[in-house]
Amino acid sequence: MKIRYWDTNLKVRLIGEGLFNMLFWMYFPFITVYFSGAFGKSIAGMLMTVPPLFSLWGSLLGGALSDRVGRRPVMLFGALLQTIMFALFALSGSHWIDYIAFIGIGIGGAIYRPASQSMVADLAPPKELREIFATFTTANNIGAILGPLLGAIFFFHYRQELLWTCAVVMLGYFIAIYLIVHESMPIRVDIQEKRPISTELKEQWKGYGIIFRDKIFLFYIIAGIFSLVAIMQLDLYLPVYIINHVPGQALFTWNHWSFHISSTEVFGWVLGFNGLLFVLFILPVTKWFGNWKERNVFILSSLMAGGGTFLVGLNTNIWYLFFVTIIFTFGEMVRSPVTQSFISRYAPEHARGQYMGADSLQYTIGKFLAPITVFLSSWIAPMGIFTLILGFSLVSILFYHLLFRFYKEQPLASKLN
Structure with missing residues (x-):
């Protein structure tokens, strides 16, 4: 698999x-800190539970629309909405408008994501899905190396300039989609005549009810929720724990000199x-585990993510923390491409956008x-x-075990036919 092809x-x-x-990681890790300073920690904590609910609505809407009007129009709308919200954030003189703009950015991204992922599934050969998704994960994580370090300077001291840069980049991406990207949605031979979009969307929303009655998919969502609670702690409890319980210390020592x-x-x-581990190892790890059964990859991921995070609490030495970071990072790393390829193969072709949108439910509830x-x-x-945190991971392993007990008994992508 080569990108030029x-x-x-x-x-x-x-x-x-x-x-x-790359720009996302310059502002996202500091959003909670920013709103905590503006509203106080208790109010900010409650406010931060709201955006995932709007993102859930955006994901379901984006998934339904991408199967009705196509991937490209939904991606255009999602990119344009993010552009407008970044500009609003940059122009805002009120913390409440900042908060509304932040929610809007999340909705735009949520609408965009199912259509974008469906486009990959439409165009990628099945045997290359894991590697292609892993390549996107690599690109998306390059910014995670320098982004937080740069964001600590730019977000708090040059926030407007950073937000305007995000708006300009998204506008450029919107233009690129409009001029270059072509539609990839498979032709729906099951539709004999065009129905009004309102009628069609009602049918799409009914389709979500069918999806969530799919026992395999339901177990997959529940298992993912418990697994992600552990994985998401890098942005939640770990900074609280490290800043409050890990003492400042020497990273390097040489004779009488220390850093x-x-x-x-x-x-x-x-x-x-x-972030560095993701960039360096996501593709090799994807290849190493390419022949593993999805069941074993999911279980290994939950065990490493939960177990590695649990080990953080046993020692405060920086080099020990680097070691356990390798463990929980690899837990997240092996999971990401397999999750996307699992849904891409499991979802029926005509309902792929819906499944991609419903798949985001595990992330939304996990964030909540x-x-x-x-x-x-x-x-x-x-x-x-x-x-x-370890307990959440063990529960996810139980549900993944149940998932693949049922999954073996039913044909692949069997629902909504």
Whole structure:
């Protein structure tokens, strides 16, 4: 698999999304800190549970529309909405408008994502799906290395300039989609006549009910929710734990000289190391596990993500933290491309956008539940929180086991036919 042989659509997506994600990591890790300073921690904590609910609605809408009007128009709308919201954020003089703009950015991305992922599934040969999704993951994580370090400067001191840059990049990507990207949605031979879009959308929403009565898909969603609660702690409880419980220390020592870093910088190094591991190893890891059964990959992922995060609480040495970062990062790394390829193959061709949209439910509910660790940390000791995180991972392993017991008994992509 070589990028130069990819379809033009995929090349445009890779470049556009790669550029945007470099900017994304310059503002996203600091959004909670920004709103905490503006509204206070308790109010900000409640406010941050709202965007995932809007994102869920956006994902379901985007998935339904991408199967009705096509991938390209939905991607255009999602990119344009993000452009407008970034401009609004940059122009805003009110923290509440900032918050509304942040929600709008999330909705635009949520509408865009199912159509974009469906386009990859439409165009990629089945045997190359894992590697192609892994390549996109690599591009999306390049910014995770330097983004947080640069964002600590630019978001707080040059926030308007950063937001305007995001708006310009998204506008450029919108133009590229409009001029270069072609439609990839398979022709729906089952539709004999064009129906009004309102009628068609009602049918699409009914389709989601059928999807969630699919026992295999339902177990997949539940297992993913519990697995993601552990994976998402890198942006939630880990910064709280490291900043409050890991002391500043010397990263390097040479004779009488040492390079000392604070607790906050320890977290920055851990986060940057996590991003570096993704960039360097996502493609090799995808190839290493290419012949593994999906069941085994999902279970290994949950075990490494939960177990690695649990081990964080056992020692505060920076080099030990780097070691356990390798463990929980690889847990996330092996999961990402397999998750996307599983849905791409499992979903019926005519309902692929719906399945991609419904797949985002695990991320939405995961984001809604994951902050419980931060909330409980006021009453429970760190090892209690880390044990809870490990417990979530073990529950996900149980549901993945149940999922693949049923999955073997039924033909692939059997629903909505």
